[in-house]
Amino acid sequence: MRDAIKKNRTFFLGYVICLAIGLVIPGVVTSTFAMNTIVLSLIWSIMGIGWNFIGGYAGQISNGHALYYAIGAYTVAICADSFDLSPWLSMWLGMAISALIAFLLGKPLLRLGGAYFLIATMAVAECARVIFLNMPALGGATGVMFLDKVHSPWYSLQFPDKSTFFYLLLVIVALLVLLAKYLDKSKFGYYLRAIKANEVSAQSAGINTPKYKMLAYILSAMIVSLAGSLYAPFVTYVDPYTLLPLDKSTMICLVAVMGGIGTVAGPILGAFVMTFISEYARAIFSSYSGLNMLVYGIIVIFIVLYIPNGLISVFSKAKLGQRLKKALARSKGGVR
Amino acid sequence: MDSILQIVEATKSFGGLVANSGITFDVPRHSIVGIVGPNGAGKTTLFNSLSGVHPLTSGKVIFDGTDITRAKAYDICAMGMGRTFQIPQSLNEMTVWENVLVACLCKHKMGQARERADQVLEEMGLYDFRDAPAGTLNVVQKKRLEIARAVATDPKLLLLDETMAGLTGIERKEASQLIRQLNQKGITILMIEHVMEIVMNVSDKVVVLNGGKLLMEGTPEEVSVDEEVISAYLGGTTW
Amino acid sequence: MLLVQTIWEGIVNGSILAMIAMGIALVWGVMGILSFSQGEFMMLGMFITYYLNEYLGLDPILCVPIVGVIMFGLGCLIYRSIIAKALRGPRLSQRLITFAIGMVLTYGALMVFGGQYRTVQNLAFTGSIDLGFMTISKQKLVPLVIALVMVAFMYVFLNLTRAGKAIKAISQDKDAAELVGINSNVTYMVAFGLSSALAGIAGCAITYYYPVYYTAGAAFLLFGFIAVLLGGVGSTAGALVGGIIMGLTDTISGVYLNTAYKYLAVCVIFMLIVTFKPKGLFGK
Numbered sequence: 020m021r022d023a024i025k026k027n028r029t030f031f032l033g034y035v036i037c038l039a040i041g042l043v044i045p046g047v048v049t050s051t052f053a054m055n056t057i058v059l060s061l062i063w064s065i066m067g068i069g070w071n072f073i074g075g076y077a078g079q080i081s082n083g084h085a086l087y088y089a090i091g092a093y094t095v096a097i098c099a100d101s102f103d104l105s106p107w108l109s110m111w112l113g114m115a116i117s118a119l120i121a122f123l124l125g126k127p128l129l130r131l132g133g134a135y136f137l138i139a140t141m142a143v144a145e146c147a148r149v150i151f152l153n154m155p156a157l158g159g160a161t162g163v164m165f166l167d168k169v170h171s172p173w174y175s176l177q178f179p180d181k182s183t184f185f186y187l188l189l190v191i192v193a194l195l196v197l198l199a200k201y202l203d204k205s206k207f208g209y210y211l212r213a214i215k216a217n218e219v220s221a222q223s224a225g226i227n228t229p230k231y232k233m234l235a236y237i238l239s240a241m242i243v244s245l246a247g248s249l250y251a252p253f254v255t256y257v258d259p260y261t262l263l264p265l266d267k268s269t270m271i272c273l274v275a276v277m278g279g280i281g282t283v284a285g286p287i288l289g290a291f292v293m294t295f296i297s298e299y300a301r302a303i304f305s306s307y308s309g310l311n312m313l314v315y316g317i318i319v320i321f322i323v324l325y326i327p328n329g330l331i332s333v334f335s336k337a338k339l340g341q342r343l344k345k346a347l348a349r350s351k352g353g354v355r
Numbered sequence: 356m357d358s359i360l361q362i363v364e365a366t367k368s369f370g371g372l373v374a375n376s377g378i379t380f381d382v383p384r385h386s387i388v389g390i391v392g393p394n395g396a397g398k399t400t401l402f403n404s405l406s407g408v409h410p411l412t413s414g415k416v417i418f419d420g421t422d423i424t425r426a427k428a429y430d431i432c433a434m435g436m437g438r439t440f441q442i443p444q445s446l447n448e449m450t451v452w453e454n455v456l457v458a459c460l461c462k463h464k465m466g467q468a469r470e471r472a473d474q475v476l477e478e479m480g481l482y483d484f485r486d487a488p489a490g491t492l493n494v495v496q497k498k499r500l501e502i503a504r505a506v507a508t509d510p511k512l513l514l515l516d517e518t519m520a521g522l523t524g525i526e527r528k529e530a531s532q533l534i535r536q537l538n539q540k541g542i543t544i545l546m547i548e549h550v551m552e553i554v555m556n557v558s559d560k561v562v563v564l565n566g567g568k569l570l571m572e573g574t575p576e577e578v579s580v581d582e583e584v585i586s587a588y589l590g591g592t593t594w
Numbered sequence: 595m596l597l598v599q600t601i602w603e604g605i606v607n608g609s610i611l612a613m614i615a616m617g618i619a620l621v622w623g624v625m626g627i628l629s630f631s632q633g634e635f636m637m638l639g640m641f642i643t644y645y646l647n648e649y650l651g652l653d654p655i656l657c658v659p660i661v662g663v664i665m666f667g668l669g670c671l672i673y674r675s676i677i678a679k680a681l682r683g684p685r686l687s688q689r690l691i692t693f694a695i696g697m698v699l700t701y702g703a704l705m706v707f708g709g710q711y712r713t714v715q716n717l718a719f720t721g722s723i724d725l726g727f728m729t730i731s732k733q734k735l736v737p738l739v740i741a742l743v744m745v746a747f748m749y750v751f752l753n754l755t756r757a758g759k760a761i762k763a764i765s766q767d768k769d770a771a772e773l774v775g776i777n778s779n780v781t782y783m784v785a786f787g788l789s790s791a792l793a794g795i796a797g798c799a800i801t802y803y804y805p806v807y808y809t810a811g812a813a814f815l816l817f818g819f820i821a822v823l824l825g826g827v828g829s830t831a832g833a834l835v836g837g838i839i840m841g842l843t844d845t846i847s848g849v850y851l852n853t854a855y856k857y858l859a860v861c862v863i864f865m866l867i868v869t870f871k872p873k874g875l876f877g878k
Contacts, residue, residue: 082687127865134628135868137689138819142864145816146857153854193356206468209449213457218444222442223406225432225461225508265812269630269693276690309704316697320676323691327683 041189045182054181060294061188062250067274067286068195074272075280077235078215083140085267086116086147087240091247096257100165110248114241121240129232141261148263162258176252179346199283211235277322279329288330359384359543361514365414367404374400375567387544389554392564398547399441402514406438407431437510441517443497447490451481454489458507479503515546529556598728604693606734608841609741613796614814615821615833616748617789622827623765624785631691634699635790637714638663639797641707644714653718661798662791669790673783711754714801724775737799744795745834761785771836824856867878
């Protein structure tokens with residue numbers, strides 16, 4: 020453990036600083052709107068971290084992860100509404116259902132590569148939206164309301180003050196970051212990167228590529244499902260329009276890409292920046308409907324054009340440059 | 356003699372195109388076997404069939420007593436057959452060390468794999484490039500990395516696909532020395548090579564393919580005086 | 595006789611999809627970008643037609659060349675200012691850029707044109723032709739004819755003109771095409787411009803029977819993508835057939851199954867075709 024910390028000093032330093040900032044946020048931030056935005060950013064962070072495994076590490080660009088977000092949210096909502104079940108339990112059920120569906124869908128989908136996978140996942144999410152819209156058992160177009168006034172907030176996860184929920188999310192994100200950091204330098208992480216880099220080559224190095232792609236897909240589905248399970252009690256209702264709009268899946272992908280795919284911190288950075296832009300644009304331009312999304316779109320274009328490797332690369336660019344220079348100098352030296 | 360690899364009536368066709376037909380030969384354990392033949396003779400196709408990239412249409416491949424005709428590439432690798440690609444398939448966005456590490460993970464746990472990766476890089480003379488992205492290597496270095504990655508899977512049998520093409524005379528000598536060293540460590544080697552002088556020098560046995568068929572097999576001496584072989588090569592390549 | 599009627603409607607919807615699919619296939623084939631903004635180009639075509647019709651009384655048929663020219667110009671502009679730069683970046687970023695362009699266009703349209711549904715009022719052809727076993731609505735016949743003319747135009751353009759041949763050459767082998775002196779940058783721009791013009795004209799044609807609103811194009815994007823995969827990337831004939839298959843699946847399953855399950859039907863057809871014909875029906 021001490022060894023691991025020593026090796027990743029920068030990471031753990033940043034980790035502790037972020038946690039420390041997190042601890043004081045509810046004391047410093049007084050505006051409900053800002054607190055809301057921070058909570059949403061944390062939920063988007065979870066989605067980004069989840070998507071990053073299949074899209075960022077394994078390089079299989081899913082454009083349908085809103086499906087798992089919806090499964091997580093709906094499971095919590097229906098369990099609370101019909102069975103009085105606490106999200107503490109139903110979030111696990113949601114993850115289990117997501118894992119199962121990911122497994123069943125993953126079999127045919129993951130055999131498709133590149134754009135085919137992207138379009139197929141997109142089609143599946145569209146199917147899901149239509150099914151959610153038309154299933155009376157799932158509340159149809161009106162969805163499910165489950166405002167809980169009976170149980171204690173720690174049971175229903177519906178806290179009257181945002182700060183308790185914020186701390187809860189902070190702990191969950193912190194744990195997920197540790198998981199991501201661990202997997203980043205594990206056999207799993209290296210295998211996924213190898214699959215992304217070159218699938219044929221990865222197989223010849225003994226990597227069971229279908230198995231690892233499936234594992235990454237299931238893991239990412241479960242984490243995104245968890246995000247949905249936490250979002251549902253925060254807003255106390257679920258419906259197909261807010262959970263599964265056409266562009267939701269692309270937004271999940273966007274958060275990770277804006278931050279920097281295939282990195283631990285990237286999705287979180289991306290989630291915060293993109294959520295703040297979208298929420299504050301909405302508030303500032305509230306009198307012109309559409310202007311907020313227009314601004315959002317323009318900012319995305321600029322980030323993608325000028326920081327193609329994600330916002331995180333701004334911090335590590337200097338390091339990368341050094342590495343490249345060294346390598347070039349060596350190969351010029353004529354060592355064979 | 357004990358064979359590590361037996362190829363029986365290997366046939367591979369892509370749609371109507373027959374790339375290999377009825378190829379049968381053995382690879383004796385601990386030997387170095389060279390495969391030669393003009394361009395389009397079906398050498399690389401045969402490698403792809405052996406290593407599970409494109410399984411045979413008909414026929415059999417028996418590796419170390421197990422039928423691997425329909426086995427997947429990753430399972431074949433785990434059983435102890437490593438291979439290189441004619442066009443290096445390095446994982447360009449990853450560092451040289453990570454490239455080798457990934458291969459080491461086939462047989463080792465993470466901790467051991469890290470050490471083993473450094474060891475392999477040292478042996479292959481790639482340690483100086485440890486942290487460079489594989490995409491920045493030149494062709495010669497990439498070919499070396501290709502061998503390093505195959506060796507890192509701790510193979511019993513190593514398939515080398517034209518690892519010498521494009522090398523200068525001195526580099527070739529180094530490379531053939533490397534092959535001998537690997538062989539002395541107990542690794543059986545099956546190599547495709549265009550550079551005749553090396554095949555003849557290094558191999559215990561030579562297999563000649565032409566037009567997807569086995570033309571002949573024998574010792575380098577036998578092959579080099581065979582008239583059919585000579586005529587197959589006339590107007591052909593480096594002889 | 596419901597079936598015949600349904601098939602007819604399916605073919606009409608399919609022909610519109612075919613135009614969008616051809617545009618997607620063009621950009622994909624030439625520069626390898628999966629363009630997410632195609633639906634929004636279509637939506638813009640719809641609005642341009644609406645305003646030409648509303649203020650100048652031009653029938654959508656007469657709007658086709660105007661929309662084509664405007665959208666071609668806009669496509670070239672977007673290529674020059676954004677796409678050309680994005681081509682240097684990672685592939686995923688290129689896709690997201692087209693997604694963001696779509697977003698800007700959608701919400702720009704919402705701000706400029708407002709969020710209400712509109713219909714084009716002044717149509718030259720209305721009413722229907724009764725064939726006894728089925729009725730052909732003229733409002734659907736016109737879009738079909740426009741689509742078929744566009745498909746024919748694209749076929750002639752790609753196979754007989756210099757610029758079209760350059761586009762074909764680049765999508766087959768970029769390096770070789772550059773070696774024989776084809777300027778890939780100009781060709782890319784023309785391809786992108788053409789694809790947005792195609793989508794715009796699809797939008798123009800569909801105003802004959804479809805309402806105009808700012809998110810109208812988004813629904814066509816996914817079906818357009820799937821049509822391209824069905825037909826095989828980079829094949830004009832494939833895009834036509836793929837579009838018609840999608841239109842038929844959509845309409846037939848909408849009539850005979852619950853509308854809710856037409857997406858499922860589409861998914862199933864898609865999975866079947868990519869499983870058994872991974873390169874599409876016309877792919878090489």
